[in-house]
Amino acid sequence: MSVIGKGTPSYTFTRTTGRVRNFRSPQDVIESLDTDLESTIALVASGGTTFLSPILGRLGGIVCLDGTLRSHLAIVSREFEVPCLVGTDLTGELADGTEIVLDIDDGAGVVRAGAEPDSTAPAQDVSAAWWSYVRRVGDEIAVKDFDVQVTPEALDALLAEELTDDRLDDLVQHMGRAFKPEMTRRSGFTSELFPMLPYMSLSVIEDFHSYAERIAVIDAAVPAEELGRRLREGPNRVSPLWIWMIGYHYLCGRECLIHMGKLGREERREEIRTVVDFWRRLTLAHRGDGTLDYKDAGFTNRYLPQPVVDELADAGTVLDPAASKTLKRLNATVSGYSFLYFCDSRVGICDSGPYPRRGAAARRTIVRDYLSLGPSAWAYPWAEDLEPPFAGLTMTLTFDPASFREFEINDWGTTFTEPDQLLASVTEAAVFGYRADGSRELLPPETWPEVAAAISKQHMTLYQRFAAMDRRERIFAATRMYTSGLRPFAALAGVTDSIDWSISDDTLALYPEPFDDDDQAAAIFGTALVANDMPGSFSPVHSRDS
Numbered sequence: 001m002s003v004i005g006k007g008t009p010s011y012t013f014t015r016t017t018g019r020v021r022n023f024r025s026p027q028d029v030i031e032s033l034d035t036d037l038e039s040t041i042a043l044v045a046s047g048g049t050t051f052l053s054p055i056l057g058r059l060g061g062i063v064c065l066d067g068t069l070r071s072h073l074a075i076v077s078r079e080f081e082v083p084c085l086v087g088t089d090l091t092g093e094l095a096d097g098t099e100i101v102l103d104i105d106d107g108a109g110v111v112r113a114g115a116e117p118d119s120t121a122p123a124q125d126v127s128a129a130w131w132s133y134v135r136r137v138g139d140e141i142a143v144k145d146f147d148v149q150v151t152p153e154a155l156d157a158l159l160a161e162e163l164t165d166d167r168l169d170d171l172v173q174h175m176g177r178a179f180k181p182e183m184t185r186r187s188g189f190t191s192e193l194f195p196m197l198p199y200m201s202l203s204v205i206e207d208f209h210s211y212a213e214r215i216a217v218i219d220a221a222v223p224a225e226e227l228g229r230r231l232r233e234g235p236n237r238v239s240p241l242w243i244w245m246i247g248y249h250y251l252c253g254r255e256c257l258i259h260m261g262k263l264g265r266e267e268r269r270e271e272i273r274t275v276v277d278f279w280r281r282l283t284l285a286h287r288g289d290g291t292l293d294y295k296d297a298g299f300t301n302r303y304l305p306q307p308v309v310d311e312l313a314d315a316g317t318v319l320d321p322a323a324s325k326t327l328k329r330l331n332a333t334v335s336g337y338s339f340l341y342f343c344d345s346r347v348g349i350c351d352s353g354p355y356p357r358r359g360a361a362a363r364r365t366i367v368r369d370y371l372s373l374g375p376s377a378w379a380y381p382w383a384e385d386l387e388p389p390f391a392g393l394t395m396t397l398t399f400d401p402a403s404f405r406e407f408e409i410n411d412w413g414t415t416f417t418e419p420d421q422l423l424a425s426v427t428e429a430a431v432f433g434y435r436a437d438g439s440r441e442l443l444p445p446e447t448w449p450e451v452a453a454a455i456s457k458q459h460m461t462l463y464q465r466f467a468a469m470d471r472r473e474r475i476f477a478a479t480r481m482y483t484s485g486l487r488p489f490a491a492l493a494g495v496t497d498s499i500d501w502s503i504s505d506d507t508l509a510l511y512p513e514p515f516d517d518d519d520q521a522a523a524i525f526g527t528a529l530v531a532n533d534m535p536g537s538f539s540p541v542h543s544r545d546s
Helices: 026-032 072-080 123-135 152-160 165-185 196-221 224-230 240-259 269-287 306-314 321-341 445-467 471-483 487-493 518-529
Strands: 003-009 016-022 040-044 061-064 084-090 099-105 108-113 349-357 360-370 392-399 406-409 415-418 426-434 440-442
Touching (some): 003 061, 016 026, 061 099, 084 108, 123 152, 123 165, 165 240, 165 269, 165 518, 196 224, 196 471, 196 487, 224 269, 224 487, 240 349, 240 518, 306 349, 306 360, 306 392, 306 426, 321 349, 321 392, 321 445, 426 445
Parallel strands (some): 016 040, 040 061
Antiparallel strands (some): 003 084, 016 099, 099 108, 360 392, 392 426, 406 415, 426 440
């Protein structure tokens, strides 16, 4: 396709195709009100254009012939997440009905003539572009535009590729560049109950010691890509965060051991390949669009099929002030309980989305999962006799994105907004409870206080249980929490009983020295992963000359 124009993208959007329609006056807008505009790309002259406001959120895209990123149209298009180019220089006039593509190349917006590339583009071309993306550095927090069109056929080809030594190292370096700045942007590693740096260090080191063997058993029973596809079928199964942790926690453990002088950079390469390749295939199959992380996808994750989201969100209730207050109370109660259940970590809570809201172009929906509120596949001893009203909860939270100046969901599955009160802007919500057998029921708003009260009761039971533990017991409870990360995948593959889940002697040998000391643990963990002289958190796996 030939480039017929260049402009400035109002935000980082994915490639979009549509047919041009010139809008020159309010009358043009009025005449379009009753038409389907999802595949329409509006062509307007002025970046200060306000007459598009009645239809702006419904458009497939906008091309504006003047204006800057501070123009009204650029600002509003970002809020509505409508692809928009401002200050566009076209090579000629575009008549109504002309099919064009809006795209971003190396940060610059382009207009191309004709339809999107044939979805049957050679798989090798997609592979080359995908690996080129992996090798790209990105900005100061490792954000880089994902500009690869990955069709289902191309995705299958990526999944089937061999992870050669060079590709393995490219992938590890990509992960390291993504991880390092996120460690500096997240909250501090503190907890009044659990010695956090000791247990985090021990757990990631244990992952390095144990994951290759465990993954080999799981992958032989059900390949990673099949697990990923199954987990796309609905919410509240396995959090995308637990998928993310497989690769990242493992490499964190490797880096700590390298820093401690207990592992050489090129040692155990085949084990590293086993784990990173499993993570790669699981992640690609689960996300389904060629991206690996929330950050890759512009701080989003839309792994759920849209019909699944529509079914969940359509069951929502429009919130009056009383229902909004009750929802906030339930969310806070379950959040506090989940943090404690997972030893003061956030890994039992995960947001996905934002997804378009059916029938409302200006609204978006987040699907928030609270996983494992009682006995579960994680098999935590402290949860064996808990009796919460539900095994898990899913919330759909619908809002107007124009309520926020900034919006992102990070790789920990946590939503950050500016202003920072997401639930204050939620206008419609649904809450679902899951039984131990996987069945789901919609919980009417009048039941939310009862559910919150029942979970509060379990919270106190759990709190007393953890409070009665001594320091060592708390460290190893939390270590067990993290190092059980593969258990849900083993359960899905039917091989839980074929795996030894005990903590290895190699890891146990590091306690109490040095990991009973908070300061020593912090120095090892922080220096290995953040305060190093590498561009990312993770050391190369091999020398390119070897």
